Amino acid sequence: MKPRIVIPASITESFxxxxxxxxxxxxxxxxxxxxxxxxxxxxxQMSLVQQDEKLGEKLVGKGFGRIEKIDTDDGKSGQRLLxxxxxxxYVYDLLEGRTLIxxxxxxxxxxxxxxxxxxxxxxxxxxDFIQKLIANNVPYRRIRCKPDxxxxxxxxxx
Numbered sequence: 440m441k442p443r444i445v446i447p448a449s450i451t452e453s454f455x456x457x458x459x460x461x462x463x464x465x466x467x468x469x470x471x472x473x474x475x476x477x478x479x480x481x482x483x484q485m486s487l488v489q490q491d492e493k494l495g496e497k498l499v500g501k502g503f504g505r506i507e508k509i510d511t512d513d514g515k516s517g518q519r520l521l522x523x524x525x526x527x528x529y530v531y532d533l534l535e536g537r538t539l540i541x542x543x544x545x546x547x548x549x550x551x552x553x554x555x556x557x558x559x560x561x562x563x564x565x566x567d568f569i570q571k572l573i574a575n576n577v578p579y580r581r582i583r584c585k586p587d588x589x590x591x592x593x594x595x596x597x
Contacts, residue, residue: 462578464502466546470494471530472510473517473555494549498580503547507533507540517558527556534575548572549580 472491491508498506512526521528532538533545550556557565572579 462501462503463546464504466543467505467507467540468498468501468503468547468549468580469530469533469545470498470506470508471512471526471548471550471555472508473512473526473550474514494551494581498547498549501547501580505541506549507545517554517556521564530556531571534571534577536575544575545577547578547580552581 470491472494491510495506495508509526509529511529512524515524521531529538530548533540534548536544556568559565
C-alpha cells in the first residue's frame with residue numbers, strides 16, 4: 440500500500456513533518472536563558488545549568504562556534520509583554536535583522552523549552568514568534584518541550 444499524503448491543517452503541523460534542515464553554523468546562534476521569578480533565579484541553580492550549560496553544549500554539538508547568550512530576562516515572568524523584557528526584545532531585533540552580531544544575521548535561536556520565550560495562554564504572542572521564525576527562516580532549537588506545548592510548537596524546534 441502506498442503511503443498517503445496528508446495536507447496539514449496548520450502551518451505548525453507542516454513543520455512537525457519537516458526533515459532536519461541543515462544549519463548555517465558559520466553564522467551566530469542565540470541562546471535565551473530565563474527563569475520565571477527572582478526567587479527561582481536566586482535558588483534554582485539546576486535550571487540555570489540546564490538552560491545555560493546543557494543548551495550551550497547542544498548548540499556547540501550542532502556546530503555553532505559563535506553563541507550569543509541572552510540572560511537579561513532571568514527572574515522575569517514569561518507572561519510579561521515584549522516591551523517589559525529587554526532580553527526578548529533583543530532576540531526579536533536579532534531575529535528580524537534590526538541588530539546584527541559581528542555584522543551577521545543569526546542562524547538559530549535556542550532555549551530550554553518554548554515556555555522560556557512566552558507563557559501566553561492565548562498563544563497570540565507565541566504564534567507571532569513562530570511566524571517571525573518562519574518569515575526569517577531562523578530555526579528554534581530546544582533541549583526539551585512539554586507535550587502540550589509541542590503540539591503548538593513548530594518543527595523549527597529540534
